[in-house]
Each structure stands twice: as C-alpha cells, then as structure tokens.
Amino acid sequence: MASRKSADSAVPAVTTGQGGELHQTSSAPDSRLTTNHGVPVSDNQNSLKGGRRGPALLEDFVLREKIQHFDHERIPERIVHARGSAAHGYFELTQSLSKFTRAKILTEVGARTEVFARFSTVAGGAGSVDTPRDVRGFAVKFYTKEGNWDLVGNNIPVFFIQDAIKFPDLIHAVKMEADRGYPQAASAHDTFWDFIGLMPESTHMIMWAMSDRAIPRSLRMIEGFGVNTFRLLDDKDEATFVKFHWRPKLGTQSTCWDEAVKIAGADPDYHRRDLHEAIAAGNFPEWEFGVQLLSQQEADALPFDILDATKLIPEEMVPIQIVGRMVLDRNPDNFFAETEQVAFLPTNIPPGIDVSEDPLLQGRLFSYQDTQLSRLGTVNFHQIPINSAKGCPFQNLQRDGHMQTQVIAGRANYEPNSLAEAGEAGGPREDPKGGFRSFALPLEETKVRLRSETFADHYSHARLFYRSQTEIEQAHLASAIVFELSKVTLEHVRNRVLSNLGNVDADLAKRVAAGLNVDLPKPSQPAMEPVDMTPSPALRIVGKYPETLLGRAVGILVSDGANGALVDAVRKAVEAEGGTVKIVAPKIGGVTLKGGKTLKADGQLAGTPSVIFDAVALVLSAEGCAALLKEGAAVDFAQDAFGHLKAIGFNADAKPLLDKAGVEPDAGVVSLGKDVGAFIKPARTRQWAREPKVRMLA
C-alpha cells in the first residue's frame, strides 16, 4: 500500500503504520483540524449562529459534516462473534511441509509472515462482556506471499451442527430470545437448550461448551482449532487431509464459573484488557502451530467420518506435528479500523491448501463473503487496509463499486485483450502453474438432500470427551449443565436433554438429574448405538498447563501502616518469575506505610476485587486490618480468593480478615512470615484440592 505523505506541513500527515496501514497522525503538534474535505476549521467549539444566542444556520457545513459523520459512525455488528479483541504479530514456520503442500507459507522455514489475529465470543453483542460461558473464536489472517490465508477457527475443535443449513437456527436459538430480547451473551435459556435437545448431533460440542474451556482465564491461554478438515495439495495436486491446531505457550487455563460471573461485573473487558496490557508490557502471547495429517486411506480406516465437524481426531490416533509458531507483538492502533473492520473469509486460501467437502465448511465458504457486504457495505471491503493482501500485490479486472479507492489507469478491464500489441498495458493474466487449483475430487453421486449415514453416530465422541476428563473437570462439566438447565423454564426441554445425556454416560446423566433434583428419564433412542473409544488424556486441561507465574497477576492488598519491605519482597519474588503485581488499597491515592513512605495504589479496593488476580497477598497493619473487617469488599477479597482456589499469602496482622472471610488453612494459604518464597509455589497454579471445601459440585 503506497504511503501518502503531505508536502504541506500544515496539513495533517497521512503516513503508513508499521503494518503498512494508513495513519492520519492527529497528535502531530503542527496538525491543523480540517473538514473531511481538507478545509481548515477555525472554531471547533461553537456552531455558526444567527446572533449570539442562535438559531443555528443551515449554512454551517462544519457543524453539519461533523454531526452527520457521527450519526453514521456505527456499522452493523457481526451477526455472530460480534465482540472481539485483536492483535498484530507474525507467524514463523519451523518445519517444512513441502512433502505435502506447495503453499509457501507452509514450506519456507524461518520466513516470518505478518498476521492479524482476532479472538471473540460468539453469542453476545459487540458491547457484551468478555467472560460468559461461550465458545471463543480464534481467527488468524496470514498476509502470505501468495495472498491472504484466513484460518477462521474456534477454541473448541468440533461444532454444534453437521450441515451449514442449520446454522441460522442454532444462532437464533442461542441469541437473545426473539420476543423478549434477553438473555444477552448466555446459553442458559429455553430456546438454546430446546434446540440442543432436538439436535443430538450437538451433544459432543455441548460437552466442550460446558467444560472449563468455555470460561478461559485469558485469550493468551486458549487453544485454537481449524475445526473443519482441509486439504494440503502438493506440486502434483496430490492431496493429504489436514486439521490445524494452535497451542498456547502458557497452557490452556480457565477460570471458575463463580469467578467468571463476578469478573463480568468487576471488569467486563477482562480479556481485552489482559491481551492489550500483556502486549503493551512486552509479554507477547505465543502459540505453537500444529497439524494432523492423514491420507485418504488413513481417513477411510477411521471409525468416524472426518468430514463431520462434530467429530475430532484424537491425537493419540493421529499425532499433532508442531510446524510453526505465532507471536502477537503489536496492539492495533485503531479498534474500529482494524479489529472491527477486519473481514475473515474461509475462502481466503493460498495455492497448496484446499477445502474439503465437509458440509459445514461448504456453507461457510459462502457466508463470510456475503456477510461482509452487509457489515462493511461494499464489494471493495478487501481494499480496507487491514483486509488488503500485504504480502503480494493484488490485481485483477474487477472494477468500480462503492468506496473504490484504487485509481487504476488504462483501458484493460477485460481479457483476453491485445492492447499490449499497441503498446498499452494489457493487465494481469491467469497463472495455470502457480495459481490456486482445486483438488480434482471425483464425483459419482446423484444430487441429494440428505445426511450421510457416516454422520449418524452422535454420542461416541461426546462420551470420549467426558470420560477423558479428570474428576475435577467432570464435576465442573456436570455442574455447568446443572446451572444451565436450572435456568431452563420448560420442563420437557430439560427432560429431553437429560435423556440424551443418558447416551453419553449414565453417571453424568445421574449427576445432572441429582443436581436438578428431578427424576432421570430413560436414555433417548440414538440414531446409532454409541461405542466406547479409548480415552484421550490430551483432552484435559487440569494437570496439563505449566505451573508458572508467567502470564499471571498477583494482587497485594495493603493498608496504612503496612510493612513496605514485605510488599517489596512479594513484588520482587513475583516479578522475578515473570508475573505482574498490582497494589490494591482502600483509597486510590495509596497508603502511608510504616515509616511514613507513601505507596501508590494501582486499584481501589471496591473496584479491584480479587477475581481479577491469579493469587493474592494481604499485607496489612493491625489497625488497617481492624478497619477492613468492617469493609465488605475486603472480606469478599479474601473470601473470593479462597473460593476461587487461589493462593493467599498473608502477614500475621492480616489473619483476622482471613478468619472473618472463612479462609481455612491449606497448602495454598501461606504465612508470608520469613519466607516469601513459600507463597510463590502455590501462586503458580490453582488449588484444586481445596474445591470440595468451598463448592457443592454435581
């Protein structure tokens, strides 16, 4: 994209950002405010009036242009995945896949390709909260040398439905109910569970959506999956099936449900802030990029259909090969221009990668291009800087349309043409050798509107997922279903879901029925009897993520008269391991430490509850503690930290607050006494062993 620098220094400069985007530098000291058409503005405080006290004059084009532009600032939000946060970064290939593909992005080891990644919730609107129980979108745009590649995935490797024709029904069912306009960003309501109960193919996805993966701790701690099966094509257009995976360096980590609910109130932007702050601080999130590869014969030998997006390929069956990494190292400069206007298209695939016949993917191939037209308003949305191919030029013979920004000279807007013979530019031509080619899929069947019988097993994978979880995760999953079904008001809907659960696992169904205190109905009649698959420990979270302070935040609650040396010691120990520290005080101006020094606060107690930290320390004076015993927010600070299985460090004078909050001694409740280090070990993880003491799980 060309840079347009103004020759006249009095006019705001238009420059290109690091990523090549156009930037209007509004903060330049010599910049002069102008209308959209460049007319300098003399007064930005007062409208033009007929007399000192009005009325306003129609003639005031400065006022009219400003108000009119404002009136049209909003564009339609995404119909799904409306709330998202994004960042720039790079992808680096570490192992070549040249045996399987001719795509340069997957064959040029060491080459860095710019990327833009957007993470999102699915059901809520653009202004909803970050921590509902929901699937997270994980969409990456690679600006490759051979055109943009958009890997538009989720943090869950399977999906609710097998055929795209059911997508509008699924989304209508999960979004706010049509007559009442609520609930916002929540699946715990009648219409969602009604749809789920009637669509047994959704059961596997429900296991994932009710697992802790749907309440992530951070966007930096989610896995990503391409979900649909794709193909890699080599030089001879021979195909290999591929599943794409992203693995967070910090491990897959979650919150507790009660914590996620409270975070929604304490900091609706919890994930967005976390991503932004981490990148701003130089703690760049990183993911490994992996592939599962299998030939047609290997796919045929599997006991399920890899074209069915409600199935996963256990990595114990087909290992994941790590072949690259992605690092996000730059925050967007402008949320609207980049995060909001980015348009991901599963049809953006470079030569050497191809789609499969998965009927869910096939529908997606139409939907994304189409939705951008209503969202971004023009067929030229590919010219918006964040969407433009940056790794290579784009040129074709498509012309005109709303918001055309290219000024293409010459007459060559058709081909074939022989303009070159007269010395004129003839325009671009197709490239049969290097261009995108589709896999030559043999087609022998008749036209039908039906579901393949190879898609009929709706429960074996749901069972596999449930039985592969640790006991802790199974209890969370069962409790999540109990929570959601407790919000369902239609009894027959609850019962239908319960009978479907009976096909997943009898114990799970029993637990959920007991959690609801209702009779357990008989299992429903499955389309195909489920089979027992070998459990896949790879599907767990607990016990898998690294115990580390990297990416974790510790909140230190302090009071007037607190011991500053102890606060410093905790801070040093946490920061030495890569964690971040925030000081929480009853007042934002901070506290006066023992000895008279002032310690500034990063957050005021009422607005900075312990739910936003991974571990907490209480460093209080005896008087400070006595005062906080009468402050509900201080008691909640300790009680929630305990309830959410966090490490709690405390000095002796802070003990009365712990007692009032009902904090019982255990391995994660550590006296800061002489050895601050004793607090660091439990601060690296959650205290799962404490959970039965603080929560009635199903």
Ligand code: HDE
């Ligand atoms: Fe999407 N999806 N989707 N989806 N999807 C959209 O496109 C759609 C599906 C996913 O950060 C929309 O630009 C259909 C699976 C992400 O901008 C829309 C079907 C997966 C994002 C659309 C699916 C996804 C979207 C709305 C069933 C995981 C956000 C706005 C056939 C592999 C991308 C937009 C971003 C967005 C359609 C199912 C992931 C309407 C029809 C499966 C991450 O076109």
